[in-house]
Amino acid sequence: MDRAQKLVTDMLAGHRLSLARLISKVENRDDDLAAIMKLLYPHSGKAQVWGVTGPPGAGKSTLVDRMAQHLRAQGKKVAIVAVDPSSPFTGGAILGDRIRMQQHSGDTGVYIRSLGTRGKHGGLSHATKEVVLVLDAAGFDVVLVETAGVGQTELDVLRLAQSVLVIVVPESGDSIQVMKAGLMEIADVFAVNKSDRPEADKMVRELVTMVGMSDHTAESWMIPVHKTEALRNLGVDEVIKSIEAHQQYLTKSGQRDVKAREFLKNEVADILAERLHHTLKGAFETTSGQELLDQLVKREIDPYKAADVISGV
Amino acid sequence: MDRAQKLVTDMLAGHRLSLARLISKVENRDDDLAAIMKLLYPHSGKAQVWGVTGPPGAGKSTLVDRMAQHLRAQGKKVAIVAVDPSSPFTGGAILGDRIRMQQHSGDTGVYIRSLGTRGKHGGLSHATKEVVLVLDAAGFDVVLVETAGVGQTELDVLRLAQSVLVIVVPESGDSIQVMKAGLMEIADVFAVNKSDRPEADKMVRELVTMVGMSDHTAESWMIPVHKTEALRNLGVDEVIKSIEAHQQYLTKSGQRDVKAREFLKNEVADILAERLHHTLKGAFETTSGQELLDQLVKREIDPYKAADVISGV
Numbered sequence: 001m002d003r004a005q006k007l008v009t010d011m012l013a014g015h016r017l018s019l020a021r022l023i024s025k026v027e028n029r030d031d032d033l034a035a036i037m038k039l040l041y042p043h044s045g046k047a048q049v050w051g052v053t054g055p056p057g058a059g060k061s062t063l064v065d066r067m068a069q070h071l072r073a074q075g076k077k078v079a080i081v082a083v084d085p086s087s088p089f090t091g092g093a094i095l096g097d098r099i100r101m102q103q104h105s106g107d108t109g110v111y112i113r114s115l116g117t118r119g120k121h122g123g124l125s126h127a128t129k130e131v132v133l134v135l136d137a138a139g140f141d142v143v144l145v146e147t148a149g150v151g152q153t154e155l156d157v158l159r160l161a162q163s164v165l166v167i168v169v170p171e172s173g174d175s176i177q178v179m180k181a182g183l184m185e186i187a188d189v190f191a192v193n194k195s196d197r198p199e200a201d202k203m204v205r206e207l208v209t210m211v212g213m214s215d216h217t218a219e220s221w222m223i224p225v226h227k228t229e230a231l232r233n234l235g236v237d238e239v240i241k242s243i244e245a246h247q248q249y250l251t252k253s254g255q256r257d258v259k260a261r262e263f264l265k266n267e268v269a270d271i272l273a274e275r276l277h278h279t280l281k282g283a284f285e286t287t288s289g290q291e292l293l294d295q296l297v298k299r300e301i302d303p304y305k306a307a308d309v310i311s312g313v
Numbered sequence: 314m315d316r317a318q319k320l321v322t323d324m325l326a327g328h329r330l331s332l333a334r335l336i337s338k339v340e341n342r343d344d345d346l347a348a349i350m351k352l353l354y355p356h357s358g359k360a361q362v363w364g365v366t367g368p369p370g371a372g373k374s375t376l377v378d379r380m381a382q383h384l385r386a387q388g389k390k391v392a393i394v395a396v397d398p399s400s401p402f403t404g405g406a407i408l409g410d411r412i413r414m415q416q417h418s419g420d421t422g423v424y425i426r427s428l429g430t431r432g433k434h435g436g437l438s439h440a441t442k443e444v445v446l447v448l449d450a451a452g453f454d455v456v457l458v459e460t461a462g463v464g465q466t467e468l469d470v471l472r473l474a475q476s477v478l479v480i481v482v483p484e485s486g487d488s489i490q491v492m493k494a495g496l497m498e499i500a501d502v503f504a505v506n507k508s509d510r511p512e513a514d515k516m517v518r519e520l521v522t523m524v525g526m527s528d529h530t531a532e533s534w535m536i537p538v539h540k541t542e543a544l545r546n547l548g549v550d551e552v553i554k555s556i557e558a559h560q561q562y563l564t565k566s567g568q569r570d571v572k573a574r575e576f577l578k579n580e581v582a583d584i585l586a587e588r589l590h591h592t593l594k595g596a597f598e599t600t601s602g603q604e605l606l607d608q609l610v611k612r613e614i615d616p617y618k619a620a621d622v623i624s625g626v
Contacts, residue, residue, distance in 0.1 A: 034617045041615035153466065257610065264609045264616060269593045271620040276589055280582050296577040297570065302354035303577060304347045307584040 004035040011138055012043060016108065019138050023113055026130045029123070029274070037130060043137035045260075047079075048247055051161025052146045053154060053186075058167045059193045063230035063239075064146050065104075070240050072109055076141040079111040083128050083157050084148045111140065125156035126270035129263070132160055155186070159266065162259055163188045163246045165239065167228075168207075170200040184214055187223055189242045195227035195235070221249050283310050317348040324451055325356060329421065332451050336426055339443045342436070342587070350443060353450040358573075360392075360449035361560055364474025365459045366467060366499075371480045372506045376543035376552075377459050378417075383553050385422055389454040392424040396441050396470050397461045424453065438469035439583035442576070445473060468499065472579065475572055476501045476559045478552065480541075481520075483513040497527055500536055502555045508540035508548070534562050596623050 007025075010018035022040075025033060052067075054060050061082070068078045104110040115128055128145065135143045145161055147154040158164055166187035190211075192203050207225045216222065224242040228235035250256040283289045292309060295301045301309075320338075323331035335353075338346060365380075367373050374395070381391045417423040428441055441458065448456045458474055460467040471477055479500035503524075505516050520538045529535060537555040541548035563569035596602045605622060608614045614622075 038615045038617055042612050045610075045612055260610050261606050264606060264619075265593070265597050267616040268609075268619045268623065269590065271616055272589055272593065272624060273586055275620070275624070276585055277582065280578070280585065284578050293574050293577060296581075297358075297573050299355050299358055302351045303580040303584055304351055306577075306581045307588070310581065311585060311588070 002035075004032040005039060008036060008039040011134075014108075014139075016111075019111070019134070020113075022134050023131050026134060027115065027127055029127070033130075037133065040134060040137040044133045045136065047132075047136035047140055047143050048163070049132055049136075049143045049145060049161045050243055051158040051164040051186075052144060052167065053148075053158060053164065054167030054193075055169070056148060058169050059230050060146055060148070060167055063167060063191065063193055063228060063236070064144055066230050066233055066236045067144065067240060068104065068110055070236055071142055072104075072107065077109045077139060079135040079138075079140040079143045080113070080146060081128060081131055081135070081143060082112070082114045082146045082148075083124065083154070084114065084116055111135065111138075123274075124153050125160075126267075126274065128157050129160045129267055129270065133267075158186055160263055162250055162256065163243050165189045165191060165243060167191045167193050168203065169194050170197040170203040184210065184223070188221065188246045189239060190223060190225040191228045191235070191239050192225065193228045193230055195229055196232075200227055219253065221246060221253075280310065315348075317345040318352060321349060321352040324447075327421075327452075329424075332424070332447070333426075335447050336444050339447060340428065340440055342440070346443075350446065353447060356450035357446045358449065360445075360453055360456050361476070362445055362449075362456045362458060362474045363556055364471040364477040364499075365457060365480065366461075366471055366477065367480030367506075368482070369461060371482050372543050373459055373461070373480055376480060376504065376506055376541060376549070377457055379543050379546055379549045380457065380553060381417065381423055383549055384455055385417075385420065390422045390452060392448040392451075392453040392456045393426070393459060394441060394444055394448070394456060395425070395427045395459045395461075396437065396467070397427065397429055424448065424451075436587075437466050438473075439580075439587065441470050442473045442580055442583065446580075471499055473576055475563055475569065476556045478502045478504060478556060480504045480506050481516065482507050483510040483516045497523060497536070501534065501559045502552060503536060503538040504541045504548070504552050505538065506541045506543055508542055509545075513540055532566065534559060534566075593623065 007018050007022055011022055022036060024030075025036060030036075052060055052064055064080060064082075068080060071078045104112070113131065115124065115131065132143050132145065145157060147157050164186050166183050166189070168190065170192055190207050192200055192207070194200075195204075204225055204227055211223045211225065214223075224245075226235050226238050226242065228239060230236065250259065284293060289310075292301075292306050296303065296306055320331050320335055324335055335349060337343075338349060343349075365373055365377055377393060377395075381393060384391045417425070426444065428437065428444065445456050445458065458470060460470050477499050479496050479502070481503065483505055503520050505513055505520070507513075508517075517538050517540060524536045524538065527536075537558075539548050539551050539555065541552060543549065563572065597606060602623075605614075605619050609616065609619055
């Protein structure tokens with residue numbers, strides 16, 4: 001049995017260390033990756049993937065941890081993937097994992113992993129997608145993907161979730177931002193966290209009004225709006241019930257299949273993009289590749305022409 | 314003369330509206346884009362491209378506007394490209410442009426344009442690169458590329474600059490963040506802005522120490538650290554002198570050519586990635602593409618195998 005096969009077999013048997021190693025291999029774009037994903041893939045496709053996002057300081061991590069506790073109480077195995085594309089300025093991901101794991105210490109039904117910008121261009125959302133596939137194959141019932149905002153990479157990451165919870169805070173003006181932000185397009189459930197603050201009810205009312213104004217038919221999903229206080233464990237059950245209802249809606253409406261196909265299209269696209277990246281790296285290292293660059297620098301040819309040459313058009 | 318040719322000719326003749334239209338075509342990935350870039354490319358390669366980044370609230374826009382004023386006083390034509398990949402939460406880019414333009418009103422030697430997340434996956438840094446090429450061809454002497462942080466997209470964007478100014482603020486602890494962030498790797502010049510705040514000198518000392526500790530030889534560039542107060546126009550000339558010195562260093566050391574080649578490699582790679590994206594979109598819309606997706610959903614084949622099928626391996 002080769003290395004990749006052994007790791008996957010051990011992971012499927014529940015070895016936590018093998019799981020961690022496989023995830024590291026995905027993060028580092030290991031040479032064995034294609035072999036590993038081929039072995040894992042038939043075991044995937046069972047997990048529910050929930051995305052969670054919101055502005056910095058909205059209390060995402062606290063709410064996600066509470067949600068994990070509630071899901072554990074239902075007997076479900078839960079994985080949390082915290083994605084922070086801007087980690088250069090924030091840092092501390094690994095330390096954060098340790099602190100968060102302590103709250104679930106001794107519980108093998110919870111797994112937490114942070115992913116940062118270690119990868120290259122476009123690499124983080126692809127790596128996250130494959131980490132979710134690994135956790136899915138490992139038998140986690142729910143994979144919670146938590147992102148630290150809604151930049152481009154974060155939106156890419158959220159696309160891999162079946163249901164997306166958007167967390168906001170009650171400060172006035174936020175609802176206008178939410179509207180601008182096109183968050184209505186990505187939210188399946190809203191939580192107004194820190195709802196002990198004075199403006200909470202106003203925020204809830206505004207969100208409910210916005211949801212009501214958006215295009216929808218009798219069959220379409222109406223985004224529920226919940227008040228939560230993650231620190232005091234209030235409203236968390238209601239949020240989970242709404243996401244579970246959304247999961248049922250996905251199945252009934254046929255949207256689950258649509259989303260699965262979209263996810264797989266993107267995965268194939270990412271694989272091909274990564275291969276292209278490797279091909280190109282090789283192409284420019286040859287003598288003719290260097291000559292092509294010389295011509296580009298001298299403005300004798302243009303980049304679109306060079307692209308034709310490299311792809312043999 | 315066809316449409317693309319006419320726009321480019323008008324833009325090269327100095328028509329401001331043609332320039333704005335060309336930039337919009339780049340942003341919207343217009344069908345004429347390849348034709349446009351082929352016409353423009355021979356006119357590019359003369360501008361200096363300066364990147365400016367730093368954490369939110371560091372006063373980037375104010376300092377960039379001051380820098381533009383100083384460069385104008387030298388008789389240079391200046392373009393500012395403000396890139397904000399997280400615009401969903403921040404918004405207001407267009408309004409911002411208008412307000413900023415007013416400060417330079419009536420001066421055709423200054424051009425300001427904001428770019429947001431309108432594009433798709435990986436699209437923003439590619440579009441920014443081509444917008445810079447357009448401005449370069451249009452005859453701007455310096456293109457200032459301002460980003461709102463150092464997430465993945467922002468780092469991609471900064472790679473297209475020849476010189477990078479990193480702006481920080483004096484608050485204690487920031488210097489450790491700077492180190493963690495790997496900002497030393499991207500900074501060519503540091504500015505400690507809002508340097509009237511109490512911790513400014515401490516911050517400068519820490520940055521100078523960090524620069525001194527980093528690997529360098531007698532020939533390598535030593536990152537200068539400046540104190541600035543953009544609001545009061547203090548320290549701006551010194552920052553510009555340091556960037557100009559860095560530009561001279563790039564030429565003398567041969568690094569300018571290395572960077573130009575890297576930039577062009579990435580541009581060709583982006584073009585091919587964009588073509589791949591279009592090819593794939595088509596591939597999945599065919600009957601055999603849909604069957605491939607069916608097999609993927611049923612877990613009969615895995616995404617790596619599907620990638621082989623599509624690329625004809």
